[in-house]
Amino acid sequence: MTDGQYTKRQKESLKLWIELLRYSNKLEQIIDDKLRQNYGQNISRFDVLSQLARAKPEGLTIGELAGQLIASKGNITGLLDRMQKDGLIEKETKKNDRRSYLVRHTKKGNELFAEMAEKNAQWVETALEDIDIDHMKEFAQFLSKSRNSLD
Amino acid sequence: MTDGQYTKRQKESLKLWIELLRYSNKLEQIIDDKLRQNYGQNISRFDVLSQLARAKPEGLTIGELAGQLIASKGNITGLLDRMQKDGLIEKETKKNDRRSYLVRHTKKGNELFAEMAEKNAQWVETALEDIDIDHMKEFAQFLSKSRNSLD
DNA sequence: TTTATTTATCTTACATGTAAACTATTTTTG
DNA sequence: CAAAAATAGTTTACATGTAAGATAAATAAA
Numbered sequence: 306m307t308d309g310q311y312t313k314r315q316k317e318s319l320k321l322w323i324e325l326l327r328y329s330n331k332l333e334q335i336i337d338d339k340l341r342q343n344y345g346q347n348i349s350r351f352d353v354l355s356q357l358a359r360a361k362p363e364g365l366t367i368g369e370l371a372g373q374l375i376a377s378k379g380n381i382t383g384l385l386d387r388m389q390k391d392g393l394i395e396k397e398t399k400k401n402d403r404r405s406y407l408v409r410h411t412k413k414g415n416e417l418f419a420e421m422a423e424k425n426a427q428w429v430e431t432a433l434e435d436i437d438i439d440h441m442k443e444f445a446q447f448l449s450k451s452r453n454s455l456d
Numbered sequence: 457m458t459d460g461q462y463t464k465r466q467k468e469s470l471k472l473w474i475e476l477l478r479y480s481n482k483l484e485q486i487i488d489d490k491l492r493q494n495y496g497q498n499i500s501r502f503d504v505l506s507q508l509a510r511a512k513p514e515g516l517t518i519g520e521l522a523g524q525l526i527a528s529k530g531n532i533t534g535l536l537d538r539m540q541k542d543g544l545i546e547k548e549t550k551k552n553d554r555r556s557y558l559v560r561h562t563k564k565g566n567e568l569f570a571e572m573a574e575k576n577a578q579w580v581e582t583a584l585e586d587i588d589i590d591h592m593k594e595f596a597q598f599l600s601k602s603r604n605s606l607d
Numbered sequence: 608t609t610t611a612t613t614t615a616t617c618t619t620a621c622a623t624g625t626a627a628a629c630t631a632t633t634t635t636t637g
Numbered sequence: 638c639a640a641a642a643a644t645a646g647t648t649t650a651c652a653t654g655t656a657a658g659a660t661a662a663a664t665a666a667a
Contacts, residue, residue, distance in 0.1 A: 311577055317592045318581045322483065324599040326526050329480030331606050332473065341655085349623070367646060375477050380624070382647060387622075404632045404645045426466045433469045435605040441468045444598070447591070448475040454586040455482055492625085500653070519615065531654070533617060538652075555615045555662045 332432060333376075339428050344421055349384060351425070352376050354393065354418035357410040364397065364409030393417065483583060484527075490579050495572055500535060502576070503527045505544065505569035508561040515548065515560030544568065 311319070337348045356373045357365065365373075371381055385408060388394045393414035397407045410418065433441065462470070488499045507524045508516065516524075522532055536559060539545045544565035548558045561569065584592065 310574070312581075314589060315577045315581045317589055317596070318584045319577055321584065321587075321592045321596040321599075322487075322580045323526070324596045324603070325480050326484060328599045328603045328606075329476050330526060331603060333477060335606065336473075337655095347622080347655090368644085375474070375481060380626095380647085384623070402633075402645080404630095406646090423461070426462055426470055429473045430463075430466045430469045432606060433472060433602075436472075436602055438465060438468055440598070441472045444595075445468070445472040445475045447595070448472075448479045451584075451587055452475070452479045452482060455479075455486065455583060488625095498625090498652080517615080531617085531656095535653070553615085553663070555660095557616090 335432055336425065336428055339424070340421060343424065344417065346417070346421065348376050349374075350388060350393070351418070351421055353381075353384065353388065354410055354414055355422070357394065357408065358415060358418050358422075360409070362409070364407035366399070366405050366407060368405075370408060388414070486583055487576065487579055490575070491572060494575065495568065497568070497572065499527050500525075501539060501544070502569070502572055504532075504535065504539065505561055505565055506573070508545065508559065509566060509569050509573075511560070513560070515558035517550070517556045517558060519556075521559055539565070 333348060340346050340348060340351055352374050353370065356370055360369075367381065367385075374381070385394060385396070389396065392411055394408055395411050397409070399405045399407060436444075484499060491497050491499060491502055503525050504521065507521055511520075518532065518536070525532070536545060536547070540547060543562055545559055546562050548560070550556045550558060587595075
């Protein structure tokens with residue numbers, strides 16, 4: 306399959322796709338490494354704690370949580386089990402629906418999240434320090450808008 | 457940790473970071489699903505075949521290959537083992553360095569890649585169809601430049 | 608040349624991601 | 638209400654990602 310068989314639009318789409326993957330994966334890797342080295346956590350766990358931190362105080366069901374997560378999608382049963390074992394989250398059976406239960410962060414989980422979030426803001430700021438703020442705004446809006454058309 | 461404790465620049469960096477993760481993960485997911493459903497392969501395997509397709513005919517060592525991969529980073533031993541078992545790649549011990557060996561695609565692997573690449577170009581084009589081509593170019597250049605400053 | 612170091616890759620153990628089949632419960636439909 | 642369908646989550650099996658330590662070969666140093 307040579308380049309000649311692709312349309313101009315396909316070539317540009319592929320270029321953008323590759324660059325997006327490269328950039329995003331690299332950035333994700335940088336933050337993931339930092340979280341692991343400094344807190345023994347990874348982006349999936351940070352993501353879970355982040356969603357629980359902004360959730361209503363009684364917590365979220367598995368389904369609600371799964372729908373909000375950015376990184377991990379699939380089986381979060383094991384992830385939550387391990388986080389519960391580490392004392393970061395707790396579960397409570399729902400009275401009105403015995404299939405379901407609520408997940409919320411513990412005091413320990415929330416304190417850890419607060420620490421990680423602060424550091425994360427610094428790491429991300431450093432990683433993006435060469436981008437001027439106007440470009441950042443424009444770029445973020447562009448991505449947000451474009452994402453809606455992916456559905 | 458409330459928003460008030462972040463600087464303006466940190467807030468914009470975090471916004472951009474989140475949007476990048478959301479967009480890129482979603483796009484990656486769309487393509488990964490398509491590859492799985494249509495070819496029983498995933499992005500990591502597509503990535504490997506893609507690098508081998510553009511490599512010198514004698515192939516790449518594990519180290520060279522690992523350095524070029526976009527998606528997967530860690531242990532590619534198992535990935536290559538499974539791909540070899542599926543007849544997509546082959547290995548050849550290097551004569552001058554017995555620690556190392558060369559990996560290259562088989563005929564079957566390259567034919568599969570050609571098919572997947574063509575379909576992939578169409579899927580990516582469709583996913584990005586709402587973005588005009590000038591924005592695509594600008595965006596890709598921006599990402600490419602910004603990525604260098606991540607190192 | 609012998610020892611030490613570096614390099615290339617593997618092995619192990621475990622965490623996470625994916626798909627499909629399964630269980631229990633709730634809701635819908637006739 | 639009883640059967641069917643939908644929902645919430647789990648389980649299983651396997652693929653992949655990560656880190657640390659091990660192995661073997663090549664290279665550098667004494």
